Amino acid sequence: MPRLYGSVRARTTVGATAVVAAALAAAGLIVVSLLRANLAGQADLRAEMTAREIAAELAAGTPYDRLDLDDAEERPVQIADSSGRVRAVSEDLQAVSGLGDPATALGSRAAGVLSGEDDDDLDEEDPRPGRVSDGAWHATGRATVDGRTTDYRFAAVEATTPAGETVTVHAGATLATSRDAVAAVGRAMLLGLPALLGVVAGVTWLVTRRALRPVAAIRGELAEITSSGDLTRRVPVPRSRDEVAELAGTTNQTLAALERSVTRQRGFVADAAHELRTPIASLRTQLEVAAAHPRLLDVAELTDDVVRLQHLAADLLLLARLDAGERPVSPEPVDMAELVRDELRRRPAGARDLAIEADVAEAPSVPGSRVRLARVLSNLLDNAERHAAAGIRVRLGAQDGMAVLRVADDGAGVPPDDRERIFERFVRLDESRSRDDGGAGLGLAITHDVVRAHGGQITVGDAPEGGALFEVRLPSAHGR
Known part of the structure; x- marks a missing residue:
């Protein structure tokens, strides 16, 4: 049973009753004053008529x-x-x-x-x-x-x-006679006021209870959802189109978002465990073989597995930070033209010897983290190198006050049905590729989350060369 003195129903009843009591008291004083003045005027009139x-x-x-x-x-x-x-x-x-x-x-x-x-x-x-x-x-x-x-x-x-x-x-x-009439009216008001206030309090209590009944149902359902942990359940939405119905709708939207988040987190944990199992198992096997036969130890392969495991752990940690809503502590303007030139200059020559065409124009600065924006370009280039046939084209420009980065390849492209799914975590469209060649399927997911964290958006379409065209739009530092 809810506490009466602390409930909304009790406070509403007391408040409404107090307001009505004050209004009735003021109205009563006015009525009595007017009645007294009117009767006094009538007495003056009678006295003057008699005198005349x-x-x-x-x-x-x-x-x-x-x-x-x-x-x-x-x-x-x-x-x-x-x-x-x-x-x-x-x-x-x-x-x-x-x-x-x-x-x-x-x-x-x-x-x-x-x-x-x-x-x-x-x-x-x-x-x-x-x-x-x-x-x-x-x-x-x-x-x-x-x-x-x-x-x-x-x-x-x-x-x-x-x-x-x-x-x-x-x-x-x-x-x-006048004073008797005023006294009678005053007594009637004093006797009727408590009864009227009782009616007001009772009606307010019942109306408030009826209005808050959906809130009690929402609270009870949320308590059961919390105790059971079943995020597929939803709170009841009343038929009335009022604030309570809006509260129930918003609560259900929150529960749906929470369910998606938990489902995504569970899938992420399961996929991460699966991805970590392979390099860890490979490392263990190589170490066990090296312990038994030291001459058979392949240091280069062992180093590659350690590096791959290190990169995978770093990617998982970055995704976890992005999921937690981490933003740069003090975002600073990032010169996108300089960033693209530096990244292309530092990029090592790939084993496939692909031609990279760069068209870097002046673009507005972007507020955020230079390291993470460089990671966006690096991931897009890695993806393009993985799927390109002969060359890659990188273009940077400005459009509508935003910095626009485009990375295109001449590979097979991305089917329209998969253009949203490729930004999901641990997704590999080409299952024939090995994990070493195709990665863990986290590059585009990290790119997508980093772009969103910077207030931008990323899309994929068809490149003029016939492959995939990734377009990143980032708001400028002056447009914020």
Whole structure:
């Protein structure tokens, strides 16, 4: 069972739940704030409507004792003149506080009744007789009605009676209903938030488990492949076209490449053992004969076998290094024209006395190892000498910013079906040749791997002379 706290599923669930919780908390605060502001605005509207209704009656000349000032608990009303003297109040309204001077209850504009709130909405002068002011003051205060004190939102409106007396009408709207509504919404959110987060966590857990199920299958299959060592097996690829399917496809490609590498390595080891067995057996036989009959020892033949064994061991070691991805530690520009001239100059005359035609033009320098690039040319010349009838042609030039080396012979050529296979290791197309004449079949394989290690490519085709034409293309030092 996977560790819950360290699994991708657990981290994804916790992360998604935390994000949703933060989003819901922010949304809840915004909703509550908007609801509180909206309800406060409605309370202001109710209080102002009540104040304007009473002010309109006063402006029309209705006496104080005939005003409808009932229902003080829902809408407490108090009327004060310009001197702050209370002229009328709602029934059962006992006290009002928080709106100015307690001695004058709500006070007046001159006394700073409502802390100057919305003072720009009122006219500076008193309204004319029989008129109500256009503006209104709003403030939050407390009122005591029938022994119960609670918060109200008050509105103050001025009116002038037909007799010319200016009074201020203070009317309130209770905030208890608004606060109860806000509290109810808050409780509902607090109760619903854990349930909603639980649903989000559960859905995220299930969806993530379903999404990661192919990953678990891939991991299990890889574990079985590792334990069994069977590289022919492949991990399951899900039908979905997502990143997991791409991961499975890439994993199968890696397994296929690993299988080819292991198969190649095993074949290489088997072929190397087979190739080494012959010179070692020959050396042992000659040494045993020399031990029994010293006069029969052929030193020249023994030396040839030792040299051949030495060359074979060096070739195997070079191939092993190339397989390991070894590159020159500090590649330096190699003058290909100079390299070809030096190699042709040092090359000993062959036993077959073949004519070598050289056409060496200026070519761009190639970054890499001079020793290994010289080995490429040497192997191609050895192969050409082995198959040529009368002559060999070597050409060096430049094409598309690359150094191009061509080695052609006038031999039998390479059949099209074998032009890829000849670069495989221990491959000899002419089985009638002896191992001494035909080599171990590693020359072209080494040439191919060295060229690839230098970022180039090698191909084989038909030469104008009728034999094989090997073409090597290497990137220049300036083109990298």
